[in-house]
Amino acid sequence: MEAKFFPEWEKMTVREVRAYLERRRSVIVPLGVTEQHGYHLPLCTDMLCARETAIRVGRKVGMIVAPPINTSYSGGTLPGTINVQPNVVGLVVGEVCRSLAVQGFRNIFLVLGHGGSENLRAMNNTLLGLLRDDPTFSEVMLVLAQPWRFHRAWRQGFSEGDWHAGWVETSLVMALAPELVQMEHLALDEPQLLRAMREHPDNYQYAMKPVESEHVLPRMAQRPEIEVGVMGDPSKASAELGRKIVEETVAEMSRVFVELERNRTHEYRKVPWTPEPVIL
Numbered sequence: 009m010e011a012k013f014f015p016e017w018e019k020m021t022v023r024e025v026r027a028y029l030e031r032r033r034s035v036i037v038p039l040g041v042t043e044q045h046g047y048h049l050p051l052c053t054d055m056l057c058a059r060e061t062a063i064r065v066g067r068k069v070g071m072i073v074a075p076p077i078n079t080s081y082s083g084g085t086l087p088g089t090i091n092v093q094p095n096v097v098g099l100v101v102g103e104v105c106r107s108l109a110v111q112g113f114r115n116i117f118l119v120l121g122h123g124g125s126e127n128l129r130a131m132n133n134t135l136l137g138l139l140r141d142d143p144t145f146s147e148v149m150l151v152l153a154q155p156w157r158f159h160r161a162w163r164q165g166f167s168e169g170d171w172h173a174g175w176v177e178t179s180l181v182m183a184l185a186p187e188l189v190q191m192e193h194l195a196l197d198e199p200q201l202l203r204a205m206r207e208h209p210d211n212y213q214y215a216m217k218p219v220e221s222e223h224v225l226p227r228m229a230q231r232p233e234i235e236v237g238v239m240g241d242p243s244k245a246s247a248e249l250g251r252k253i254v255e256e257t258v259a260e261m262s263r264v265f266v267e268l269e270r271n272r273t274h275e276y277r278k279v280p281w282t283p284e285p286v287i288l
Contacts, residue, residue, distance in 0.1 A: 015066030018075045028072050034115035034269050035108055037074045038062040039101065039131075041122040043082035043089040045173040046238040047193040049181055051088045052078075053173070058121025060184045061155060064258040065119075069266050074108070077101060081127045083213065085230045086237050094126040098134030105138065109148045115269050117151045119261075125210055149272050151265070158264070159257045161249070165240065169206025174240015176253070183250030194243070197236045205239040212239070 011028070013019035017035075020028075040055025050056070055078040066073040080097040082089050092100075105116055118131075135152065138145050156162035165176040182189050196202055204211045212234060215226035 015063065015071060015073045017072055020072075025072070029112050032071070033113050034071050034117065034265075035074050035113045036062045036066055036071055036117045036119055036265075037104065037108075038076040038119045039080065039121060040076055040078045041080040041082050041090075041124075041127075042078060043122070044084045044086040044237040045177070046236050046242070047195045048190050048238075048242060049173050049178060050185075050188045052188075053177055053181055054121035056121070056184055056188075057155070057177070057180050058119050061121075061254070061257060061261070062119045064254070065262050065265065068258060068262045071117075071265065074104070077104060080122060081124060081130070082122070083124060083126060083228075083230065084237055086234070094130030097127060098130040101131055102134045102138055105135070105148075105150065106142070106144055109144045114147055115149045115151070115272070117153055117265055119153045120155065123154065123156070146276075147274060149268070151268060153261060153265075155257055155261070158260045159253055161253045168241070170240035171206070171209040172237070172239040174238065174242055175244035175249075176240070178242040178245035179247070179250035180253060181250070182245060182247035183254050186247060191242075195236050196238050197234055201231065201233055202238070209239055212237070 011020045011024035014024070014028075015036075017025065038055070038058035038061070040052070040058045042051050043054065045051065045053045055076055059073075059076045062073045062076075065071065077100060079090060079092050079100075081094045082091050085091075101118070105118075108116055118135075131152065135150050139148075139150060156166070161176055161179075165171075165174060170176055178189065178191075197205075213228050213230050215228055217224045217226050
């Protein structure tokens with residue numbers, strides 16, 4: 009008999025999770041952040057998108073969804089943004105995965121609501137380290153699912169410089185939680201700054217050194233002239249588009265998760281691999 013609040017882990021009981029583990033060893037973990045999303049979107053945008061996508065996939069394929077990890081590294085510093093250093097984020101995600109593995113989960117699907125260069129590197133390094141050195145993960149499959157790899161709208165948006173709080177994310181929140189969208193307060197940073205951020209998402213920051221030298225590490229910081237923090241064109245957003253993106257992303261992610269779960273072997277085996285070129 010299915011648990012009353014399935015697939016939402018935190019609403020279930022010990023008995024219900026135990027019963028689930030007896031028939032299935034897969035779990036979805038949403039990952040978000042609390043960060044600036046302009047004046048028109050809420051600070052919870054990334055966690056909202058990750059959790060709602062994960063819940064919909066869980067319901068569709070009958071897979072339990074763990075409580076979301078909603079604190080990570082943004083890099084932004086506008087009011088409301090909460091930053092946790094990338095290495096700490098990696099450790100937290102790693103410990104959650106270890107706890108799940110100890111309980112008996114063998115397929116852990118991490119659904120990202122937030123990217124960020126530093127954030128992705130930290131998580132990737134941590135998870136690779138666990139797979140390499142921790143025997144707890146000898147039979148565990150870790151999947152890092154980035155929604156922007158599951159739908160062409162993200163790729164189109166990125167090609168247009170729509171990185172953050174633009175038409176893609178705005179459309180998603182319009183579909184998932186329209187009461188949280190405040191388009192009447194839509195604002196953008198000054199054109200030259202907006203253009204730079206749309207050319208590359210890491211252009212929201214700048215580098216400082218006490219002396220200009222290739223041997224000196226830079227101190228990075230958000231550009232002080234940023235007041236809004238939007239990288240894209242939210243005016244192109246619509247709830248209809250958001251619903252379409254959500255529906256198609258959930259369908260594709262569900263298909264991939266089930267396929268990976270079904271086709272994986274119990275043991276790790278060699279696959280083609282070419283090391284990154286050494287740069288000297």
